[in-house]
Amino acid sequence: MTEVKSPEVPAPPAAVPAELDPRPGRWHRVRPYLPLVALLVAAILPYSTLQLPGIFEGPVNSPGTLQLLAICLIFGGLAAGYDLLFGRTGMLSFGHALYFAAGVYGTDILVTKAGLPLWQAALLTITGGTILAALLGAVALRTAGIAFAMVTLAFAQVGAILVARDFGGLTGGEEGLPLDVSGLPEALVGVTNTVNLYWLALAYLALVVFVVHRVSGSPTGRVLAGLRDDERRIGVLGLDPYRYKLVAFTLAGGLAAAGGVVYCLIVGGASPHITSSELTLSLLVMVVLGGPGTRWGPVLGGVLYMYLDHRLTAFGTSEAVDSLPAVLSRPLSQPLFVLGTIFILAVYFFPGGLAGLASRLTLLRRSLRLLSRTP
């Protein structure tokens, strides 16, 4: 039977989930511990006064640097969560920003307007965000492919409109809603405590990576990988595609909402930027930049994207750029121009994302060795 598929979203350049096919190699003994080592290094990073001129404004332990890193980490986690949908299940959602925004605005409103203590607000928000994802997912998943992308986009758009409308002064409209910190724990307030926010962000990232890793390596994760390739076949094998997709969607939504909670604390408020469809697009960009369906790719992509997004404004106003002739310096002082260009180049030169770079290098090395052997 050859049935024409409805305009399908092409599955992302697939990678076999590493979790499912642990191939033995030289590294295989050390490998399981590498993430722990990375986590440890990241955790003690704030104790370093290392100066990295050009990379960070101040020493690593300065609040500005920690704040930047915290934001990067959040987006690393967010991208990893989004990858659960896109890279691992093959669902192209254009509305993931909604659940993140629900996390940010939910926390902000519950703390600032309702005066709830943080932990209650966080709990309520994450639960609410997860339920929201489950409900909207249940509707959106009646469609597939591009239609699914567009329905999720539509839902997110409604969210954006509601935030912009500022019903009852709840969201602050286009001006956003600063977080009322008076009820917050001391340790989360003030520039000197930025490091705690950094650790919080790191914890969030670690949690997401761990959850995504576990889920991908689980029996359910195997089904998700199958869904990405052939949904019809999954049904014929006796599994309900809808249920599995809904679980992935809900889980990703919940993780995004949790990210929103932390982000709200880090930035100290909510602004409508985060409800825009551009945010979802950036998530997509992050995942592809890093390498969809890989464990570290999306994290890397998210961190790098946010880093560039923040740092390019400084690059644009730097001396080096200013001293260039106007034809060059004008565009280069537009951060979005540089970001867009870098992004296009990345698509060309790192197909398969940053995570694919390692294996490509190995391949290169091997063929070089072969060349040198066969004169």
Added chain:
Amino acid sequence: MTAMTEPVLTVDGLSVRIAGLHILQGVSFTVAPTGVTVLLGRNGVGKTTTLRAVVGLTPRNGEVRGTIRMGAQSLLARPTYRLVRGGLGYVPEDRCVFAGLTVAENLRLAERRGITPAYDQVFALFPELERRARQRAGSLSGGQQQMLAIGRVLLNDNRLLLVDEPTKGLAPKVVTEVTEVLERVAESVPVLLVEQNLAVVRRLAKDAVVLAAGQVAWTGDAHELLLETALTRSLLGVGTGESHRGPEQAVAPGKDGH
């Protein structure tokens, strides 16, 4: 080999690597200017890969070495559409009809500028295609799709046809029909055919090339190959004498082949 006249296609030392796998390792053979040359071999030896290398459809991550010439002209490094306009017809293994287009549109697509498409000939061979002209090709049955895929190339004059497993999945009656079509086509155009059905091979093939593990294991006269049971068995893993468990599908009771 009947190499009295110049071969229409010469493949020499063809090597194909895809994604690090050395799939073809120095394949050399020629296709005679008349009749059917058949390419045989088990699943996965590289028959399809060979045909695709000839029409220039090796995947982007693949690498082709060696020479492929049609007459005096080298085919490598020329874009596929030029090769096809130059008279190389290709019927792919998995049919590749355009599922979203109707049968008529599929055929219209194959028309070439400056050539009057031979619709009469095609519809005479496959009346089904005329009847189903407005149906979407994706909803055709497997066999109907195969007819469409063959019909598509026959609209134009070709100097050489590459046909990959044309009888796969066809009803015995249609296998017979397709075989007859190819036989008639081969009268005017040389054909390089990949085929698993030995009955078809026996009926059509003049020359045979047998691939094994990415290399040429045997070339020569097709009937010689099929007559010598021992040779067939060692190269193809089947006997040809008794047709009960072999791959010959078109066995009608009460009648025998030939």
Added chain:
Amino acid sequence: MLATRGLTWRIGEVAIVDGVYLDLAPGEFLGVIGPNGAGKTSLFNLITGLRRATDGRVLLDGKDITDLPPHRRARLGLGRTFQASSVFGSLSVRENVRLAVQAHRGGSMRLWRRAAADREVAAAADAALDRVGLAHRGTALAGTLAHGEKRKLEIALLLAGEPRVMLLDEPMAGVSAEDVPELVAVIRSLTGASGRSVLMVEHHMDVILELADRIAVMHHGALLACDTPETVMANATVQEAYLGESL
């Protein structure tokens, strides 16, 4: 075991499958033949639920399953292969089969267990791969397999689900001559003593004749005949519509 009662599928005015009554006894092997476009694959799609019948019923063990979605039918023991191979291209061959085994063992959501640690699943998967002779290709990506290998993987996926009723859609298409007997043996071993029933579409007449207890002939969506191989082969209409003049 499996029965269809006047199963019909129309697109507009045209009946692709036209009032088909079939009965498959436990342990029976029923071959289905018919010209290309007769509606064999469509019949399979109706039985497995990928298409909704416009009319008629499908019964499994006497239970009406006409309105169940595909996965529910599969859980009741209905398994199939596809005419155009549809395997999970980006998963390894072994992972493909493991997924099928896992689907069979229990469909509950398990988000936190390690899939790779499930020995039983792995063992069952390897056994299925062994049976079709693909064990050596276990780590290859299914998408890169040659055509014939994909056909074998299809059967392995089916085996892994241990279905009670199996629908095979042209399992031999494109399988190289050498491997046909082997696959025939595999398919034969599926039936018989185990009490499993098989419905198989195939154009290789010799394979059908060798395996089938009865043969159903479809033509223009309708059942032309359903009888013992001898009777069917002797039928003049069948010869004319399907077999034609042999080579």
Added chain:
Amino acid sequence: MSTVILLALTGLGLAALYFLVASGLSLVFGLADVLNFAHGLFLGVGAYATWWAAGNLPGAGPDGFGFVLAVAFGVAAGTLVAILVELVLIRPLYSRTIEQVLVTVGLSLAGVALLQATWGADARPFPRPEWTRGVTGILGAQVPNGGLLLIIAAALVLGALLAFLQWTRYGLVIRAGVENREMVTALGIDVRKAFTLVFAIGGAAAALAGALGGVYFGTVSPGQGSSLLIFAFIVVVIGGMGSVLGSAYAAVAVGLLQQFVNYYGTSGLGDICVVGLLAAVLLLRPQGIAGKVATA
């Protein structure tokens, strides 16, 4: 009564604008299978090139024939940019659809920033014939001429696109090429040329929309294209990807809906209704009003 007529005609004007933006998008999306986020950039290029030409190109100006010339220049510039984008950025990535989409995302970021770097973030007054600022009295309603111009232009573009798809083989080639590019080349067709052509047409339609949008808005600014894009996407999807006629229907539906709801309902409800319409259409008919087939 005159209010209803006014709303209907201005709604149609809005629909015409949406259609002009959506038609190119739909063509590229439906035929070449590229979800072209850079469409807003083509729009911007068309608008700025027209603006520039009216001020600097000899013979061109804000009025009469000079204006036609300026618009022609803008369309040519948009087409050229689209062709370049296809040749340099999209073509090397064929069959890697996701990457193609991402490149257009990158392009939309970089391109709009480039426009801003060159001409600044502020809106510039757009050169336009005096009569486009006026109104025409129709059955008691004062209908803006700019809107009428858009309606006429949209009708012409619709006709031209339908003729292109109907009378040439390109529509066929491209639809087939999206399904299986290799096989199209294996039929002896240079499929790359066809894809470039589609981009060129998409770019031309976008640039025209940009120029006429400039007339409509009275200004040109770097972000203008992107802000129209979201509604254009909605129109394309409701209409069914690749169906030019479907886009036309959908544009009319969206334009009128927005206009009437905005008048009779509360503010912002219009947008929400449009989004609701999108969700409803997709849930009931995932392929959109007119499905995937791009013949009409």
Added chain:
Amino acid sequence: ATACGSPQDTASGGGDSAAPVKVGLVYSQSGALASYGKQYIEGFKAGLDYATKGTNKVGDRAIEVTEVDDAGDPAKAVSAAKDLIGKGTKIIAGSTASGVALQVAPIAAQNKVLFISGPAATDAVTGANKYTFRSGRQSYQDVVTAKSFIGDPTGKKVVVFAQDGAFGDANEAAVKTVIGGAGATVSSVRAPASATEFTPFASQIKAAKPDLLFVAWAGTTAPAMWQTLDQQGVLSSTTVVTGLDIRASWPTFGAAGSKISFLSHYFDGASDTEAAKALKAKVGTVDLFHPDGFAAAQMVVRAVQEGGDDVDKMVAALEDWSFDGIKGRMTIRAADHALLQPMYQAKLTGSGTEFTASAQKSLTGDETAPPAVAMKG
């Protein structure tokens, strides 16, 4: 060189009485509000020059200005602010966008640094907290100026046409208090900020037959909006008041420009003070937001002069301070840090791309004073 330190270190500012004073300017250099930002920074530099008499020093302490681009994104602004504070900066100014101002203000309070908000017009910055000041005007002052156009409002019918969201809300609320409070009946027509077709709204306005129409609209769709109001005859049927935006936007009013009564924060030639002359000498043509930067610099110099490195002293020095700015006499009200300042009524004349604004009347800082709000933090 790797070294270890506490993760809660921040550079401690000052101590040394000759060390330079660090001032951080977080504003939009790129993004949608880049041209506002450009005026702001030009104004700031001119103001610094003016207030320090060309030395850039207060006493013998140099003013060291660090500029950071926030691209209009509050998250970036917050990061930048934290970075600056971490490096010992005690004074932060800037905030071109209201969203940025609102989110940076609490950061200033939490860390006890001085924050002088820039062009951001939101009323919510006023009285935000003890450490937050503003160097520009606020929406409320706009509205009070608008009121001056209708003489006695009693019994008059006023319609506010504003976009959805906080900006529109604030304007509507201000009109209700200021003009409605004075006896007029106020109703509103709201439209989504993303609207591209304005006929329905124009029809609604026309149907309401107002004596005064107050329009609060920002963004790139403004020209289309004006054209529609003009085409549907709204502009010629009533008095229409709106704020005069930057010069670059003037030509986009087209023919509608001469039919509108403008309230203005500032335009070239609105005032003839010493400061205005100094500014004009520096930047040539003065525009809407130059005065905000200029005033910010004057406030910074005052704060450093009187407060040194002690932020609380700076706050005390600024509260109730009156100074001669570009616009004339400006006063920082102690209660809520509102900046009382003159406002203008203006007319636009000209055609094509050549437009000039001329002042009809100017209102003093007291006349346009917003009602005092309670300090929130």
